[in-house]
Amino acid sequence: MKIVVCVKQIPDPASPYELDPDSYYVVRPADQVLDDTDRYGVEVALQLSDEIGDAASVTLLSMSPGGSQQGIRQALAMGADGAILVEDETLRGADALTTSQVLAAAAKRAEADLVITGTESTDGYTGVVPQQVAELMGAPSLTFARKVEHVDGKIRIERQTQAGYDVVEGALPAVLSVTSGVVEPRYPTFKGIMQAKSKPVETLTAADLGVAPDVQQKITSVEDVASRQAGDIVEDEGEGHLRIIEKLEEVKVV
Amino acid sequence: MKTWVFSTESDGHAGSAALEALSKARSFGGDLGVIHVGPGSEAALAELGDHGATSVLQIAEGSAAALAAGLAEAAGSQQPDLIVFGAGNLDRDVAGRLSARLGKPVLANAVDIAVDGDALQVVNEILGGTQRVTTSFAGGSPAIVITRPKAFAAEPSGGGAPAVTTLELPDVGHAGDVEVLSQHVEESSGPDLEAAAVVVSGGRGIGDADKFSMVHELADLLGGAAGATRAVVDAGWVPYSYQVGQTGKTVKPDVYVACGISGAMQHLVGMKDSTTIIAINKDPEAPIFGVADLGIVGDVHNVIPALVEALKARA
Ligand SMILES: Cc1cc2nc3c(=O)[nH]c(=O)nc-3n(C[C@H](O)[C@H](O)[C@H](O)COP(=O)(O)OP(=O)(O)OC[C@H]3O[C@@H](n4cnc5c(N)ncnc54)[C@H](O)[C@@H]3O)c2cc1C
Ligand SMILES: Cc1cc2nc3c(=O)[nH]c(=O)nc-3n(C[C@H](O)[C@H](O)[C@H](O)COP(=O)(O)OP(=O)(O)OC[C@H]3O[C@@H](n4cnc5c(N)ncnc54)[C@H](O)[C@@H]3O)c2cc1C
Numbered sequence: 001m002k003i004v005v006c007v008k009q010i011p012d013p014a015s016p017y018e019l020d021p022d023s024y025y026v027v028r029p030a031d032q033v034l035d036d037t038d039r040y041g042v043e044v045a046l047q048l049s050d051e052i053g054d055a056a057s058v059t060l061l062s063m064s065p066g067g068s069q070q071g072i073r074q075a076l077a078m079g080a081d082g083a084i085l086v087e088d089e090t091l092r093g094a095d096a097l098t099t100s101q102v103l104a105a106a107a108k109r110a111e112a113d114l115v116i117t118g119t120e121s122t123d124g125y126t127g128v129v130p131q132q133v134a135e136l137m138g139a140p141s142l143t144f145a146r147k148v149e150h151v152d153g154k155i156r157i158e159r160q161t162q163a164g165y166d167v168v169e170g171a172l173p174a175v176l177s178v179t180s181g182v183v184e185p186r187y188p189t190f191k192g193i194m195q196a197k198s199k200p201v202e203t204l205t206a207a208d209l210g211v212a213p214d215v216q217q218k219i220t221s222v223e224d225v226a227s228r229q230a231g232d233i234v235e236d237e238g239e240g241h242l243r244i245i246e247k248l249e250e251v252k253v254v
Numbered sequence: 255m256k257t258w259v260f261s262t263e264s265d266g267h268a269g270s271a272a273l274e275a276l277s278k279a280r281s282f283g284g285d286l287g288v289i290h291v292g293p294g295s296e297a298a299l300a301e302l303g304d305h306g307a308t309s310v311l312q313i314a315e316g317s318a319a320a321l322a323a324g325l326a327e328a329a330g331s332q333q334p335d336l337i338v339f340g341a342g343n344l345d346r347d348v349a350g351r352l353s354a355r356l357g358k359p360v361l362a363n364a365v366d367i368a369v370d371g372d373a374l375q376v377v378n379e380i381l382g383g384t385q386r387v388t389t390s391f392a393g394g395s396p397a398i399v400i401t402r403p404k405a406f407a408a409e410p411s412g413g414g415a416p417a418v419t420t421l422e423l424p425d426v427g428h429a430g431d432v433e434v435l436s437q438h439v440e441e442s443s444g445p446d447l448e449a450a451a452v453v454v455s456g457g458r459g460i461g462d463a464d465k466f467s468m469v470h471e472l473a474d475l476l477g478g479a480a481g482a483t484r485a486v487v488d489a490g491w492v493p494y495s496y497q498v499g500q501t502g503k504t505v506k507p508d509v510y511v512a513c514g515i516s517g518a519m520q521h522l523v524g525m526k527d528s529t530t531i532i533a534i535n536k537d538p539e540a541p542i543f544g545v546a547d548l549g550i551v552g553d554v555h556n557v558i559p560a561l562v563e564a565l566k567a568r569a
Contacts, residue, residue: 016381016519024387097359120501126362127501128400131318131350140432141318141351144343146494156435160494161343162264164440170432181488216359216393223386225379228526228545233538236552241561244511244532247548251530253452253476253509254565 263292271340459514517542
């Protein structure tokens with residue numbers, strides 16, 4: 001089974017990203033980190049691959065117009081076999097649909113049986129890339145999975161719902177999106193980090209994939225919103241709960 | 255202007271996101287239709303009509319791929335200008351697939367939609383709601399928009415029953431090869447989180463699943479609902495229905511009590527519009543204090559039990 005895991009590389013979320021004042025695109029440093037959300041997909045892929053054995057492979061797929069590899073190496077260090085990087089300046093500012101066209105074409109080219117994604121990215125969070133990729137591949141989408149199993153050549157998931165969960169099964173090739181409750185991602189070992197440096201990363205352009213970027217939306221303005229002012233912050237010295245009661249009385253809840 | 259709104263029936267009612275979107279879309283003028291997925295109970299259809307829908311395309315059920323294909327066919331013949339989805343899982347599944355099918359982008363996380371003649375703009379809030387971004391759409395009809403929960407208030411218009419047509423879904427082959435084997439309900443107790451006047455939410459600072467009972471106890475004493483962060487839901491302490499935030503529920507209660515919650519951007523977007531926010535966190539630097547009207551720097555394991563005792567003593 002060929003498993004392709006989509007991993008997005010994003011500006012380090014430790015500091016909030018900025019929008020370029022002219023293009024309004026996210027300012028993306030040359031080196032971006034692995035979106036934490038995508039570590040779960042990598043872990044699911046590695047566990048499925050361990051279960052299936054030699055017949056399985058795990059390939060990462062990342063679109064990064066500026067060609068960042070830092071985040072890919074982080075995911076390779078977890079144990080993936082190799083990666084495909086779509087690196088192309090014409091993809092800067094790509095919307096979700098353009099991104100999905102690129103990812104779907106690359107996954108098809110890699111003859112993926114299973115494409116794994118997160119449910120939404122940390123920086124753009126449109127949360128529609130998994131479904132768009134599935135549609136473009138003509139594949140079923142198994143989305144919002146909080147548990148994944150490989151049963152009789154099919155993928156069976158627990159799909160998170162408002163009320164609880166549904167057990168859903170789909171035939172391969174399929175696209176699977178996983179939540180951050182699905183598995184506990186492993187930390188790379190020192191050996192993994194060393195090996196990641198020499199794992200193969202194939203680079204492709206949009207043209208290689210037959211995608212002509214066409215962005216049909218444009219940010220026209222960005223304004224600051226008057227933010228909420230912080231109120232009283234007090235240290236609890238055994239009386240904290242009384243301050244809360246005072247506040248609740250003030251707003252007439254008690 | 256012809257607007258379609260996507261609705262999914264739950265427990266015999268129309269989707270709340272659909273009622274919110276219909277209320278907004280009435281101001282655009284023109285035709286207002288609904289794509290309604292579910293059994294089509296009389297109550298659900300009446301609610302849609304009462305919020306301004308004049309026509310309903312009714313679909314009993316189908317895979318996301320079949321729903322998107324059916325919608326794409328209907329959109330081809332009926333030419334809506336705008337299709338509005340909520341943020342639910344099925345909404346996103348169908349919106350995403352429809353977008354790819356039609357080759358039209360999705361404008362996601364919208365908190366406002368403005369229509370000016372043929373021009374359409376949506377507003378998003380980014381960085382935990384500190385900036386508002388306006389995006390114009392230039393893709394030709396239909397524009398596909400996914401809205402944030404509670405972006406608009408649901409207000410009845412007093413409209414009568416809509417005209418209902420059943421939509422048959424095409425066979426989509428392999429893309430539709432998914433099967434729901436079983437459905438499971440995970441109980442959550444207490445009042446409805448989205449409607450409660452008081453919400454008490456717990457984060458990782460509560461410590462473990464067992465200790466989460468103190469969040470429930472405090473919520474009960476205040477006649478409110480219990481909520482949680484995603485970290486706590488992912489850890490399996492409480493079901494997903496408790497989750498407040500970007501990928502959970504949006505709440506706007508009179509009082510929100512955040513217990514052992516750091517205040518990540520994705521949590522703040524789900525609760526920052528609460529009237530009064532009270533936070534308890536042992537870290538004075540926790541971002542939650544930036545939005546709190548009252549912040550207690552302290553250990554939840556001391557403050558909450560003391561608060562519970564004091565409230566009980568008053569009762
Ligand atoms: C604040 C903000 C708002 C935006 N709003 C919109 C909008 O309304 N409509 C729109 O079309 N675009 C929008 N964009 C652009 C959009 O985020 C990018 O197009 C992005 O490339 C893909 O979408 P996403 O990150 O939202 O994907 P999501 O659907 O949120 O991501 C889900 C999963 O898809 C995979 N994935 C996504 N991108 C990549 C990638 N580059 N490489 C590998 N895997 C990937 C990952 O597995 C990820 O977990 C916005 C961007 C920003 C910063
Ligand atoms: C795409 C995306 C979507 C997301 N959607 C959501 C969402 O919908 N909702 C959501 O909540 N999160 C969401 N998140 C996750 C979010 O970024 C945070 O990780 C999460 O909200 C943190 O939860 P927390 O505050 O419980 O945990 P932490 O961030 O670990 O915070 C725990 C806090 O408890 C405090 N604490 C510890 N012990 C004590 C004690 N004894 N007494 C008092 N305080 C104590 C600590 O000081 C700390 O501030 C999303 C993330 C991403 C990337």
